[in-house]
Amino acid sequence: MRFGDVTAVDRLDAVIESGELVALLGPSGCGKTTTLFLLAGLYRPTAGVIRFDGAVVNDVPPERREIGMVFQNYALYPHMTAFDNIAFPLKVQKIPKNRRREMVLEMARLVRIESLLERKPAQLSGGQQQRVAIARALVKRPKLLLLDEPLSNLDARLRLEMREEIRRIVSNVGITTVFVTHDQEEAMSLADRILLMREGRKVQCDAPDMLYLRPAHRFVAEFLGNPPINLLSARVGAGGRCLLLNGGTPLTDLPEDIEPLPPETPVVVGIRPEDFRLEAAGVALGDPSACRGKIAGRVAVRETTGRETLLRVETCAGAVRVLAPTGKAPHPGTAVVLTVEPSALHLFHPETGESLRKIPQGLPKAASGVQLA
Incomplete structure (x- = not known):
């Protein structure tokens, strides 16, 4: 039109x-x-x-x-x-x-x-x-x-x-x-x-x-998600199955539904704030044992929104948003460790923005209804 x-x-x-x-x-x-x-x-x-x-x-x-x-x-x-x-x-x-x-x-x-x-x-x-x-x-x-x-x-x-x-x-x-x-x-x-x-x-x-x-x-x-998704620059590590954040910090393995990528391939990693696992002051707020990499950081801002608290954590890869249960969320200045499961990662091409993960197909076209083409 x-x-x-x-x-x-x-x-x-x-x-x-x-x-x-x-x-x-x-x-x-x-x-x-x-x-x-x-x-x-x-x-x-x-x-x-x-x-x-x-x-x-x-x-x-x-x-x-x-x-x-x-x-x-x-x-x-x-x-x-x-x-x-x-x-x-x-x-x-x-x-x-x-x-x-x-x-x-x-x-x-x-x-x-x-x-x-x-x-x-x-x-x-x-x-x-x-x-x-x-x-x-x-x-x-x-x-x-x-x-x-x-x-x-x-x-x-x-x-x-x-x-x-x-x-x-x-x-x-x-x-x-x-x-x-x-x-x-x-x-x-x-x-x-x-x-x-x-x-x-x-x-x-x-x-x-x-x-x-x-x-x-x-x-x-x-566009979808509140708080917004975290987007971090990363590259594929040796062997084509792991991700390294800027600075070389190991993040985790590639999700299983992604074909191995050549080492040093640049990617954009998306992580929802609720998908981070967080440890603060030695008290575990989640179980990070299944995760490979750990990102060290420090809480900069703490915003209580109700049953959840939004944290801004400064890390070597930049500032990230993290959601933690209210009452268990660490205060500003606290040193923390973040981990994430491979299945929670969203990987995008750094130039086109297209997802690198396999996206299931939507509903098939119907014989009745409304069609725009």
């Missing part, structure tokens, strides 16, 4: 299966909303095809695509009650009044706003307005539900509650759903699969746990 000289979505090839809930995730400007508008029919692709259940819909207008859409600002009519807002699409379709009422009440029960139907949007909270918007999108029984950053206007606690509600509603209805978000936690908790985008292109599309545990690219590893 191009706008003049700007390519907003570049050769995006993806399949969304019937009944799936898929998140379009990525930084601002990566093409998420443009992709959503392409599915909605608000934009017409400059190249390629979009298929719904195998049928090309490039030239099908939005009103004939059988979609429901919830915008970031909900777009409720301020002069109408919640009931009338939900009923409006049915009125446009000339559904009889009695049947309209039945359908609105059924949808209101689903989103749990039966007692709010006589209120106008200004009398509703943000979460209640969102429920009205979802009910309005679902009442006409669409085949595809599109959500454009539906939780961005809510506070943190309400976002958590509405994540659970959206998951419940979509599961009960069984509708194919695509939602746009830049919030990784939101995508990880809600989606069956995440399509992670960067600069208009698909980087990886897979189940949330697979993106986190087996990122196909350095960008995926960096």
Whole structure:
């Protein structure tokens, strides 16, 4: 999809299966909303095809695509009650009044706003307005539900509650759903699969746990995870089966799912903060006996976040983030030793950023659902 000289979505090839809930995730400007508008029919692709259940819909207008859409600002009519807002699409379709009422009440029960139907949007909270918007999108029984950053206007606690509600509603209805978000936690908790985008292109599309545990690219590893992943420069040691950090400090063996690399091959090693094993002041906070190398360091910063404490540890390879249980985490100035299991390592090519580990293939393409190519 191009706008003049700007390519907003570049050769995006993806399949969304019937009944799936898929998140379009990525930084601002990566093409998420443009992709959503392409599915909605608000934009017409400059190249390629979009298929719904195998049928090309490039030239099908939005009103004939059988979609429901919830915008970031909900777009409720301020002069109408919640009931009338939900009923409006049915009125446009000339559904009889009695049947309209039945359908609105059924949808209101689903989103749990039966007692709010006589209120106008200004009398509703943000979460209640969102429920009205979802009910309005679902009442006409669409085949595809599109959500454009539906939780961005809510506070943190309400976002958590509405994540659970959206998951419940979509599961009960069984509708194919695509939602746009830049919030990784939101995508990880809600989606069956995440399509992670960067600069208009698909980087990886897979189940949330697979993106986190087996990122196909350095960008995926960096984008997902809080606290962020540690990235260290390293090289392959003698024999092609071990890793040496800058300065020659042995880290550990290569993961088993990587072919032996020639000695001195440069790599980028990614280690999640929770994957470090840590010893402090002679008290073991984990069992490092299965690990080969030990990295000496000293705690520089200690941040308690609840049940876990985030440490910044200065080592010969640079500063790294380490998570330790609160109450057992060493204080600043404490000398520590870090170890890591080979299976916890993420290895990337230093130039291309591609993963050096074998990445399992995602779901096969389905005969029914939504396809962009």
